Amino acid sequence: MRELHFQTNITCASQLHKAMCGLACLQGQYCRLSVDLHTERHDLTIRSGTLQAADVLNALKGTGIRCAVLHEKELDD
Template sequence: MNVLVFRTNINSAQRVHKAACRLCKLKGICRWSVDLEDCDCVLRIEAEKVEESDVVRTIQRAGLFCEPLEY
């Protein structure tokens, strides 16, 4: 199981819904969450065989900002 962490602009329930509609189509995601209280609106994904680039592309197709968060 891999944990992927991203900085996003998913800062409202409406944007969470837009992201959810896209993320549900990615095979291999076991769990995901967005921290709406964090200044980076951190998207955390637990997944198997999902690449960071796939997540970034998927979120960007929803019209949202997403980049890997280095920690």
């Protein structure tokens, strides 16, 4: 299992909705998704056993959501 961390421009509910629509194609490939709107970077965190950062970046392409990889962390299962 790994945790993928991204910096985004998600600052409100409507942008979060756009992101969720973009990530809908990845449904079932992650077990947890969260966005921290209180941080300066508006962190998006996705926990998955199979997804790569490029999968998330591709899913958000064309949604108006800017997303940059911060880091990936391997988790003990």
